[in-house]
Amino acid sequence: MATLEIRDLHVTVEADNTTKEILKGVDLTVKQGETHAIMGPNGSGKSTLAYALAGHPKYTVSSGTVTLDGENVLEMSVDERARAGLFLAMQYPVEVPGVSVSNFLRTSATAIRGEAPKLRHWVKEVKEAMERLHMDPSFAERNVNEGFSGGEKKRHEILQLELLKPKIAILDETDSGLDVDALRVVSEGVNRVRESGNVGTLLITHYTRILRYIKPDHVHVFADGRIVESGGAELADKLENEGYEAYVKGGASA
């Protein structure tokens, strides 16, 4: 069973010629089949955790370890992490001009699976996955994220999640900027992947709204660069009622 283990993770960024510590000792274990929600106020470092795990060059790991099934993730390049089974659904997916969605998906699936998917099967697989996410077939011919609405970008991220079948999926504020209908469609997609039992999900969110559609096994409150409280789904209800105030006083800054 795949396990992502994060131990005492410290992460810094360079800004204005100074080094700023954003993550200040994160400990978390995510196992295949589990869903963990990480909730926290703006600026608490939630997204930094997501990008640091994926290997974004902007973030420097100053200490701590991250392993996936015992393998040192921090020594891997960004593409190696993805091929090892880590997936990051991004909050702000970038436009890639000149590359069609269909070409992108196939290139990615080829890299992740280690061989090019058989064309006939692949076309069917993509078509069905797109139908489930209520995506028009013409979507495949558009350039990656170019001119996509907020909802289209998130659907496209979840489409990749469904096709790439990672061991660990990190969803960075996938719910932000979605109306209720789009949120439902996207959540259904995440749930389909979760129901396979093969993915460990790290759901990063500012709002409790998405947790009505995606039920977490564990909820962690993130503040000032670390997890400050962990519990079951009931912790989300508490946050829904009380907000983050109890965690930020005199604590996290922007």
Next chain:
Amino acid sequence: MGSATTGAIAVAAESTVATRMSAPPSFDVADFPVPHGREEEWRFTPLERLRGLHDGTAVATGEGVKVDIQAPEGVTVETVGRDDPRVGRAGTPVDRVAAQAYSSFEKASVVTVPKETVLTEPIRIAVHGQGGVAYGHQVVELGAFAEAVVVIDHTGDAVLAANVDYILGDGAKLTVVSVQDWEGKAVHAGQHNALIGRDATFKSFLVTFGGDLVRLHPRVTYAGTGGEAELYGLYFTDAGQHQEHRLFVDHNTPHCKSNVLYKGALQGEDAHAVWIGDVLIEAAAEGTDTYEMNRNLVLTDGARVDSVPNLEIETGEIVGAGHASATGRFDDEQLFYLMARGIPEKEARRLVVRGFFAELVQQIGVADLEERLIARIDEELEAAVA
């Protein structure tokens, strides 16, 4: 705006076609003063790297270029002097280097496709640089309703100023692919004139990879109504290279069309691409339909693009007229996104650049050439990564 610095993208404006040229067109080099670099038509060009083509000091060496023309049956290939009426018929030199080429070439070659002859194989003109200085002139003439594809392939090393005339008879269809696949030190300048007959179709691809400096000036005029010009270009500008494509479409005749699409990728320190797209719709040219577009993909820091679309309209009675210029960067965030989906860095770059150029390459219609161009694009990328 042309003063932008490293990595910058300048889109200049406010200069008109009529005011661009510092001297009227002429076949005589003496009619053009030696440029000093501040003239509108020379302001982007590093004159010192023209190796004397612009000031008369570049003297033909006799071992400049070797030209080999392979033509299918039915095509005539002649070698003529400058007094041949076909030489220069499609257009007059508009700058000093083009006039220098016209004044200095020894013999011109004229390739003729007789009327109503439809070729199934391309005419291939190989221009191979031998390391010296050369001046040249080529004419390709298609009779009425003739159809042909011409591939002009520039390789090797040379300092070359050469003009090309394309003369299309009524209803003729000509596709031209000029590939600038020079070695690193080569210098190549020239004017390509197309004179498009009534209801004729001219399709041109300029593909520039190599050379230290390449400066080409494709020009189109129409000899009758119903003419169509599709002008496509593809360039891959590497560190230190200067690649300049200056287009001029003169809509002087009613009911003609032009469509321009040039795409360039740039990478490396001091890679410099210049694209000038001048379109003039004269008062007489009612019913004109024209669109021009330049797109650039900047792959690394340190490269520079000057993209200057310019449309001048003297009549309102037209079907359509538009232009656009867009320059984007392939940046670290795009790379991160693709790599985060398991795609290795090299392949991510290849994916983006191939995708960018695909729509142009696929239109060439000469299979072996398309394959070679895609392979060259991949090579350019390999070189950059290495």
